Amino acid sequence: MKNILYILFTILVFSGCTYEKVGDAKQEAVQPQIYPDYVDVTIPVNIAPLCFCMADETALLIDAVVSDSHGHTLHSQGEESTDFDLDDWHTLLSQNRGDSLSVTVSAKYDDGWHTYRPFSFYVSTDSIDYGICYRLIEPGYEVWSKMGIYERELSSFDERPLIENTQFEGCVNCHSFNRGNNADMSLHIRGPHGATLLRKDNGPFTAYNTKTDQTLGLCVYPYWHPSGRYIAYSTNNTNQLFHSAHPNRIEVFDDASDLQVYDIEKNELLVSPLLKQDSVYETYPVFSPDGRSLYFCAARALPEGSHQLDSIRYDLCRIDFDPETGNYGNHVDTIIAASAQHRSVSFPRPSYDGRFLCYTLSDYGQFSIWHHEADLYLLDLSIGESRRMDAANSEDTDSFHNWSTNSRWLVLSSRRDDGLFTRPYFCHIDAKGNVSKAFMLPQRNPRRFYRERFLSFNVPDFIIAPTRFNGYKASRLINDEYRKDMGVRTLSPL
Amino acid sequence: MKDLRFLCTLLFGVAVVLFFGMAYPHHLHYQEQYQLFLFDLGYVWEIVKLPGGLADLLGRFCTQFFLFAWVGATIIGILLSVVQLLTLRLTDWGRLYGLSYVPAFLLWLFLLDENALFGGVWAVVLTLLASWGFDKLRCGWTRRILLVIAIPLLYWMAGPVCIVFFLLQAPRPQRIPWYYGLFILLAVLPVLLSFYLPVSADKLWFGIHYHRYPTVFPSLLWSASLSIFVLTLIARGLHHWANASHRIVATLCSFGLVFAIMLAFVWKNTNSKAEKVMQYDFMARHQQWNRILETINAEKPNNPIGVTVQNLALAMHGLLPDHLFEYNQNGISGLFPSVERDATSPLPTAEVFYQLGMINVAQRTVFEAQEAILDFQKSARCYKRLAQTNLINGDYEVSRKYLTALQKTLFYSDWANETLPLLGDEDAISKHPEYGRLRQMAYKEDFYFSDHTTCQMLQNLFLSNTDNRLAYDYLLAYCLLTGDRETYYYVTSIKQ
Known part of the structure; x- marks a missing residue:
C-alpha cells in the first residue's frame, strides 16, 4: 500500500518529465564520488538495483548509464538519486553474469554538467540468498523504543516486519536460523514476557524458559547445529559501562559467561565443566559445518569487582562435539591466541563449506560493535592462517557478520557511514579467499533512506526464502504465560 | 436564544483558554517536548496506517503548537468548544442545554493528564462531525450504503471511540436490521485487524494513540465519548419536559449548574505540583x-x-x-x-x-x-x-x-x-x-x-x-x- 502511494505520488510529480540531455559536459579525469561507494564493487547477479547519489549534496541532477560489452544499456536520471528500473536491471545483470558493467556518471551542478571517468560493477557468477533478516533498533544504551525483527528481499527493496514490540511489552532479539532456513528458527524475547520462541522442521513455535537453577541465566547468542537437533548457546551475565571521554561510547562486557548446547529432541541443556569455568568467560559458540566441533571465544575472567575492561581479551577456541551422543571433547584447543597479541576475538562464523572462518578482531572485550577499531579477519581453516579483510573493512567499526548459504557472500555490520548507525554491507569471498570491496545494502534513494532511518541493522543473517513468520500467533504465544522449562544434563569430559 | 447559547459557548471556550494558558501552560510544553512532528510523507504514513491514524495525526499536528502555551490553549479552547457545539446539534436539549457541555468538560478533565494525547480529542471531534454529517442525510439506500462505508472508514480515522457514531444511529427502530449488521461489522473489525496489524488486540479495542501509556485505559476519554450517546438519549427521552416553558432561564440555570460543577471537578483534578x-x-x-x-x-x-x-x-x-x-x-x-x-x-x-x-x-x-x-x-x-x-x-x-x-x-x-x-x-x-x-x-x-x-x-x-x-x-x-x-x-x- 505504501509503495503504491509512493508510486502514485511519483507519477503525479514527475508526469510529463523527461530526462535532461547531458550536453556540453566537462569531462572529469577522476571517478565520481558517489554515495554509497559502489565504485568497482563485485555484486551478485540477483541483487537489487544499486541506486546511488552524488556524495556531495550540491548536485542538481545525477545521470548514470550502465552499459555492457554487448551494447545493452540502462539509463537513470534523478534529482537526488539514480533509480534504475528493477526488471531492466535484473535483465542486464543476468546477461552479464561473470562479466563487468561499465557505469558512466554525470552530474549537473550550477556550472553545468560534469561527466566522470567510468567505473565498473563486476557481476559475480555466485548468486546471493533470497534475503536477510535483522533487528532494527536505535543504537542506544539501556532503554529501547520501537524495534522489531524484519526481513528484506535482496533482489528488490521490499522490507517486511516479522514481529515488532508494539505487539507485546518487551524487546526482541537474537533471531537465528539453521543455515538461512526458517524451518528451524529461534527468537529471544526480553522483558516481562521474556521467552525463547523455538521451532524445528517447520513445526509450531514453542515458548521456552531457558533459565534453569543449574545454569548462569538465560540462553543467548544461538547457533544451530547443521542437523537441526542442537542449538549452541552461551549464557552471559552482561553489564554496561559508559565512557566519559572516549570515541567508543559504551562498553558492554560480561562478568561471567558459560556455554551450553540445547538438545531439542531431549529438551536438555548439555553442560560441560570445560565450558563452565569460573575463571574463564566463554561466549559466542558456533558449530563447525560438519557439526563435530564447537568454536567459541574465551577470555581469562577478571578478578571480582575489577573494571579493567581493557584487559579482557578473548581467544578463539574449539572443542570437539559428538552429534550422536551430545558429548563434548575432553580438551579445549586455542585456535587463535589473540590475547597474546593484545587483541580480542568476537563473532566467529565458519563458512558453510568449511573453508574459512570469519571473525571480528578488536582491542579488547567481546562486544565489538561499539569498538571503532574493530575489523574483520578471515581464517583459512585449511592452513590455519588469518588475514585482515582489508577490501571489506573500513576505518570505522566492522563487526557482526554471517555467511550466505553458498559461502561466497558475507553480510557484515559496519558503522563506516556515520560512526554510529550500523548498516549491512556485503562482500564477495571466492574459493581462494579473495575478498572484494564491500557494498552497502541497496535502497531506492540511499541517502534519504539511511539519513532518515534512525535505526541500526542488528545481527543480519541470510534467509533462503521468505520466513512467512506469523507475528500475530507469535505475539499470542509471547503474551501467554506458558513457558516450557528446559532440563539440564551435566556431561563429564570424554 | 441563539446569541445566548453562542455567548455560553464563548464563555466556555475562554475559560478553557485561560485555564491552559495561565494555570497549565507547562503541561502544554511538556506535551510538545515528547513528540517530533515532521512535515514528511513517510512520517505521515507511519501514523495514518493504523486505526485512529487521522485523529492521531491531527493531534500531533496541533501539539507542535503547544511550544507556545497560549497558542496551544487557544487550540484546545476552540476544539472543546467545537465538541460542545456538535454535541448541541445532536438533539434539541431544551432545559437540559447545560448537559451539552458535559462531554467537552470530560475532555477537559482528560487533558489534565499530561500523558493524555490530543489525538483522543480529535477522535471525538471526527466522530461528532461524522454524526452531524449523517444526520443531514435523508433516510434511504444512499444513507445506508454510506453508513456501511463510514463505519470502517471512521474506525480507521478516529479509532474505536467512533462506536459513539454507531450508537447514535441506534434509537431509530426502522433501522434495526441495519443496526445489527453494523454492530457485527464494528465488532468484527478489530478482531480481523488484529491478525494483520502489528498492534496488540486490546489496543484495537480501546485505542492505540489516545494515551501515552500503552497499558492505561483512557477512561475519561471514553466517558466523554460515551456520555455523548447517554446524554443524547436522556435529552430525547425527556424531550417534552425539557422543552416546556421558561426556556431561557432554564437554559441559563442548566448551563450555570453544569459549568460550576464541572469547573469544580477540573479545579480539583488540576495537578499543580x-x-x-x-x-x-x-x-x-x-x-x-x-x-x-x-x-x-x-x-x-x-x-x-x-x-x-x-x-x-x-x-x-x-x-x-x-x-x-x-x-x-x-x-x-x-x-x-x-x-x-x-x-x-x-x-x-x-x-x-x-x-x-x-x-x-x-x-x-x-x-x-x-x-x-x-x-x-x-x-x-x-x-x-x-x-x-x-x-x-x-x-x-x-x-x-x-x-x-x-x-x-x-x-x-x-x-x-x-x-x-x-x-x-x-x-x-x-x-x-x-x-x-x-x-x-x-x-x-x-x-x-x-x-x-x-x-x-x-x-x-x-x-x-x-x-x-x-x-x-x-x-x-x-x-x-x-x-x-x-x-x-x-x-x-x-x-x-
Missing part, C-alpha cells in the same frame, strides 16, 4: 536563569527537580557555594538526581550534565529519556540536544542526521538551518559561545561514569579544566553537602 515541576524543567530547557532565581526567591522549591534546577541556576550565576543553604536542599541528589526512567526527571538532570560539560553523560541521559517515551514517539527537544552533543563531540554525521530531521519541523527548522553550517567547521565551533565553551570544559581523561562516583566525576571534570567555574562550584557544593572537608580544601587550594 506537576505543573510546578514542569515549570522548572521548562525554565532550565530555555536557560532562563534569571527567571529561575526570581521564581525560587518568590517560593523556594520543595520538589527534587525544582531543587536541581535551582542549584543549576545558582551555579550559572556563580552563587551556588555561597548561597547553597539559603534554599531547600536534597543532599547530593539536589545536584545530580539519580536518573529515573520516568518522563520528568531525565531532561532537567541532563541539562545539568550538559551545562557542566559532561557531554557524554548528557547525551546518554537525553537519548534514554527519548527512548523511554512510551508511545514510541521521538522528541524535538531531545533531537535538538542530541544534535548539539554530537556536534560538540565531533560526531558530525550523527549530528547531521538529527539536524536534517529537525529541518522538517515547523519550529526547529530555523535553528537546524543555522546549526548545519557549523558541522565540521572547527574554527566556528571553537568560537561559538556555547559549543566552544563546552568543548573546553569537557573531560580530557577517560573513565567510566557511575551514579556512585559523583565526587570523582566532578573532580575529574574540574581537573580537566580548572577554569570550569561551574564544575568548581558544583564540587564545592558537593563537599558542603557531604561534609567532605578534605576534598574542599584540596580543590580550593588548586583554584588558588
Whole structure:
C-alpha cells in the first residue's frame, strides 16, 4: 500500500518529465564520488538495483548509464538519486553474469554538467540468498523504543516486519536460523514476557524458559547445529559501562559467561565443566559445518569487582562435539591466541563449506560493535592462517557478520557511514579467499533512506526464502504465560 | 436564544483558554517536548496506517503548537468548544442545554493528564462531525450504503471511540436490521485487524494513540465519548419536559449548574505540583536563569527537580557555594538526581550534565529519556540536544542526521538551518559561545561514569579544566553537602 502511494505520488510529480540531455559536459579525469561507494564493487547477479547519489549534496541532477560489452544499456536520471528500473536491471545483470558493467556518471551542478571517468560493477557468477533478516533498533544504551525483527528481499527493496514490540511489552532479539532456513528458527524475547520462541522442521513455535537453577541465566547468542537437533548457546551475565571521554561510547562486557548446547529432541541443556569455568568467560559458540566441533571465544575472567575492561581479551577456541551422543571433547584447543597479541576475538562464523572462518578482531572485550577499531579477519581453516579483510573493512567499526548459504557472500555490520548507525554491507569471498570491496545494502534513494532511518541493522543473517513468520500467533504465544522449562544434563569430559 | 447559547459557548471556550494558558501552560510544553512532528510523507504514513491514524495525526499536528502555551490553549479552547457545539446539534436539549457541555468538560478533565494525547480529542471531534454529517442525510439506500462505508472508514480515522457514531444511529427502530449488521461489522473489525496489524488486540479495542501509556485505559476519554450517546438519549427521552416553558432561564440555570460543577471537578483534578515541576524543567530547557532565581526567591522549591534546577541556576550565576543553604536542599541528589526512567526527571538532570560539560553523560541521559517515551514517539527537544552533543563531540554525521530531521519541523527548522553550517567547521565551533565553551570544559581523561562516583566525576571534570567555574562550584557544593572537608580544601587550594 505504501509503495503504491509512493508510486502514485511519483507519477503525479514527475508526469510529463523527461530526462535532461547531458550536453556540453566537462569531462572529469577522476571517478565520481558517489554515495554509497559502489565504485568497482563485485555484486551478485540477483541483487537489487544499486541506486546511488552524488556524495556531495550540491548536485542538481545525477545521470548514470550502465552499459555492457554487448551494447545493452540502462539509463537513470534523478534529482537526488539514480533509480534504475528493477526488471531492466535484473535483465542486464543476468546477461552479464561473470562479466563487468561499465557505469558512466554525470552530474549537473550550477556550472553545468560534469561527466566522470567510468567505473565498473563486476557481476559475480555466485548468486546471493533470497534475503536477510535483522533487528532494527536505535543504537542506544539501556532503554529501547520501537524495534522489531524484519526481513528484506535482496533482489528488490521490499522490507517486511516479522514481529515488532508494539505487539507485546518487551524487546526482541537474537533471531537465528539453521543455515538461512526458517524451518528451524529461534527468537529471544526480553522483558516481562521474556521467552525463547523455538521451532524445528517447520513445526509450531514453542515458548521456552531457558533459565534453569543449574545454569548462569538465560540462553543467548544461538547457533544451530547443521542437523537441526542442537542449538549452541552461551549464557552471559552482561553489564554496561559508559565512557566519559572516549570515541567508543559504551562498553558492554560480561562478568561471567558459560556455554551450553540445547538438545531439542531431549529438551536438555548439555553442560560441560570445560565450558563452565569460573575463571574463564566463554561466549559466542558456533558449530563447525560438519557439526563435530564447537568454536567459541574465551577470555581469562577478571578478578571480582575489577573494571579493567581493557584487559579482557578473548581467544578463539574449539572443542570437539559428538552429534550422536551430545558429548563434548575432553580438551579445549586455542585456535587463535589473540590475547597474546593484545587483541580480542568476537563473532566467529565458519563458512558453510568449511573453508574459512570469519571473525571480528578488536582491542579488547567481546562486544565489538561499539569498538571503532574493530575489523574483520578471515581464517583459512585449511592452513590455519588469518588475514585482515582489508577490501571489506573500513576505518570505522566492522563487526557482526554471517555467511550466505553458498559461502561466497558475507553480510557484515559496519558503522563506516556515520560512526554510529550500523548498516549491512556485503562482500564477495571466492574459493581462494579473495575478498572484494564491500557494498552497502541497496535502497531506492540511499541517502534519504539511511539519513532518515534512525535505526541500526542488528545481527543480519541470510534467509533462503521468505520466513512467512506469523507475528500475530507469535505475539499470542509471547503474551501467554506458558513457558516450557528446559532440563539440564551435566556431561563429564570424554 | 441563539446569541445566548453562542455567548455560553464563548464563555466556555475562554475559560478553557485561560485555564491552559495561565494555570497549565507547562503541561502544554511538556506535551510538545515528547513528540517530533515532521512535515514528511513517510512520517505521515507511519501514523495514518493504523486505526485512529487521522485523529492521531491531527493531534500531533496541533501539539507542535503547544511550544507556545497560549497558542496551544487557544487550540484546545476552540476544539472543546467545537465538541460542545456538535454535541448541541445532536438533539434539541431544551432545559437540559447545560448537559451539552458535559462531554467537552470530560475532555477537559482528560487533558489534565499530561500523558493524555490530543489525538483522543480529535477522535471525538471526527466522530461528532461524522454524526452531524449523517444526520443531514435523508433516510434511504444512499444513507445506508454510506453508513456501511463510514463505519470502517471512521474506525480507521478516529479509532474505536467512533462506536459513539454507531450508537447514535441506534434509537431509530426502522433501522434495526441495519443496526445489527453494523454492530457485527464494528465488532468484527478489530478482531480481523488484529491478525494483520502489528498492534496488540486490546489496543484495537480501546485505542492505540489516545494515551501515552500503552497499558492505561483512557477512561475519561471514553466517558466523554460515551456520555455523548447517554446524554443524547436522556435529552430525547425527556424531550417534552425539557422543552416546556421558561426556556431561557432554564437554559441559563442548566448551563450555570453544569459549568460550576464541572469547573469544580477540573479545579480539583488540576495537578499543580506537576505543573510546578514542569515549570522548572521548562525554565532550565530555555536557560532562563534569571527567571529561575526570581521564581525560587518568590517560593523556594520543595520538589527534587525544582531543587536541581535551582542549584543549576545558582551555579550559572556563580552563587551556588555561597548561597547553597539559603534554599531547600536534597543532599547530593539536589545536584545530580539519580536518573529515573520516568518522563520528568531525565531532561532537567541532563541539562545539568550538559551545562557542566559532561557531554557524554548528557547525551546518554537525553537519548534514554527519548527512548523511554512510551508511545514510541521521538522528541524535538531531545533531537535538538542530541544534535548539539554530537556536534560538540565531533560526531558530525550523527549530528547531521538529527539536524536534517529537525529541518522538517515547523519550529526547529530555523535553528537546524543555522546549526548545519557549523558541522565540521572547527574554527566556528571553537568560537561559538556555547559549543566552544563546552568543548573546553569537557573531560580530557577517560573513565567510566557511575551514579556512585559523583565526587570523582566532578573532580575529574574540574581537573580537566580548572577554569570550569561551574564544575568548581558544583564540587564545592558537593563537599558542603557531604561534609567532605578534605576534598574542599584540596580543590580550593588548586583554584588558588
